[in-house]
Amino acid sequence: MQQQNKPHLLRGLNARHIRFIALGSAIGTGLFYGSASAIKAAGPAVLLAYLIGGAAVFIVMRALGEMAVRNPVSGSFSSYARQYLGPLAGFITGWTYTFEMVIVALADVTAFGIYMGLWYPDVPRWIWVLSIIFFIGAMNLCSVRVFGEMEFWLSLIKVVAIIAMIVAGGSIIFFGFGNAFPATGLENYGATAALPLTAGRGLLPRSVS
Numbered sequence: 001m002q003q004q005n006k007p008h009l010l011r012g013l014n015a016r017h018i019r020f021i022a023l024g025s026a027i028g029t030g031l032f033y034g035s036a037s038a039i040k041a042a043g044p045a046v047l048l049a050y051l052i053g054g055a056a057v058f059i060v061m062r063a064l065g066e067m068a069v070r071n072p073v074s075g076s077f078s079s080y081a082r083q084y085l086g087p088l089a090g091f092i093t094g095w096t097y098t099f100e101m102v103i104v105a106l107a108d109v110t111a112f113g114i115y116m117g118l119w120y121p122d123v124p125r126w127i128w129v130l131s132i133i134f135f136i137g138a139m140n141l142c143s144v145r146v147f148g149e150m151e152f153w154l155s156l157i158k159v160v161a162i163i164a165m166i167v168a169g170g171s172i173i174f175f176g177f178g179n180a181f182p183a184t185g186l187e188n189y190g191a192t193a194a195l196p197l198t199a200g201r202g203l204l205p206r207s208v209s
Contacts, residue, residue: 012144018153024155027162028104028113109133 013021038046064077073079078097082090112132113125120128139150171177 013148017145018147020152020155021148024151024158027155027158029108031162032110033114 003094013160035046038049044047067080068076071080075082075094078090078094081093109129109132111126115130118124118125139147142150168177175183
């Protein structure tokens with residue numbers, strides 16, 4: 001009888017919502033805003049940096065997934081740090097992640113203001129920042145299912161935008177669409193005796209530094 005009267009949580013998200021929430025979280029603002037400076041600094045070699053960084057993150061997340069399967073508790077890695085390394089490690093890990101999320105949220109809303117400032121330069125950026133804060137806050141006040149549905153569609157927009165940019169970039173490189181110059185293809189990636197990979201063109205235009 002007591003078991004029947006015990007309050008319990010209702011599942012409001014399905015697999016579609018959870019997958020796209022995770023995918024949308026992985027596709028951060030840095031991919032759209034921060035990658036431009038990285039590409040400018042490193043050239044095509046930035047792909048190697050992304051591969052190395054992605055491999056490191058994959059190893060960490062794979063290990064975290066193994067721990068989550070073995071010990072499925074709330075709190076994620078802060079709980080694991082507290083369990084295996086002690087209360088201090090769990091405390092530091094949890095609050096470090098909290099502060100990191102605060103910084104990421106500030107960076108996201110700032111990037112949104114920068115984006116909108118390019119299209120609407122006459123509108124003060126603080127208006128865009130404040131509007132997106134209110135929008136995100138309103139989303140979090142909705143029911144779990146409504147929140148999951150909105151996250152699904154917003155994450156889908158991110159995925160479609162990335163695919164569109166890849167297609168557009170490939171069209172510019174291989175077909176010269178929207179470019180006054182002829183298509184270059186992959187000729188700048190090649191190396192010759194007079195033009196090695198690190199001589200201003202090629203895979204490492206700025207050499208290894």
